[in-house]
Amino acid sequence: MIKRTDRRKKIREKHKSVRKKIYGTAERPRLSVFRSLNHIYAQVINDDLGITLVAASSLEPEFKASGLSGGNIEGAKKVGEMIAKKALAKGITKVVYDRGGNLYHGRVAALAEGAREAGLEF
Numbered sequence: 001m002i003k004r005t006d007r008r009k010k011i012r013e014k015h016k017s018v019r020k021k022i023y024g025t026a027e028r029p030r031l032s033v034f035r036s037l038n039h040i041y042a043q044v045i046n047d048d049l050g051i052t053l054v055a056a057s058s059l060e061p062e063f064k065a066s067g068l069s070g071g072n073i074e075g076a077k078k079v080g081e082m083i084a085k086k087a088l089a090k091g092i093t094k095v096v097y098d099r100g101g102n103l104y105h106g107r108v109a110a111l112a113e114g115a116r117e118a119g120l121e122f
Contacts, residue, residue, distance in 0.1 A: 011101065022098045023047050031083070031095040031115065031122075035107055039070035042083040042111060044092060054090055056083040076107035080114025087120060094121045 024030025024047040034041045041057040056079050057063070058070025063082065068075040087095070095115075102108045116122065 022096055024096055024098075028094050028096050029053055029092060030098045031087075031120070032098040033100050033102070033108055033111055035076075035100075035102060037071060040076045040079050040107055040111060042079055042115075044083065044087050044095060053092065054083065054086040056086060071107075073107055073110040076110040077114035080111040080116075081118040083111075084115040084118030084120040088118070093119070097122045 022030060024045050026046055026048055030045045030047060032043045032045055039058040041055070041059075043055045044053045045051070046053055058068075058075055058079055060082070063070070063075070063078060066078055068078055070076070070079070087093075097112055099108050099112075104112070112122065
């Protein structure tokens, strides 16, 4: 039986290995995704300066007005479209996708698909 602390250590190690490989620059910032049970969040980050350029989540008024849930694929796709529109407005067209240690499946993949359809290049 896997103890709770062992599971947390494995998750933490998994996140470290992803972060070592992915780095956002001024030319190609990092599109970072975090998902919780009920919501999904996305940020475009310049790791050279350590600043967040744009952010979108399922908690924003624009998203809530659409009547979708952040805990499903349709909601994640909408958040992807929102982050892409904000990034394009700031002149960001190319990003590096950081799935945050999550499998590229379900909501994480839907967010990426929504961002691609709205005009971001990965």
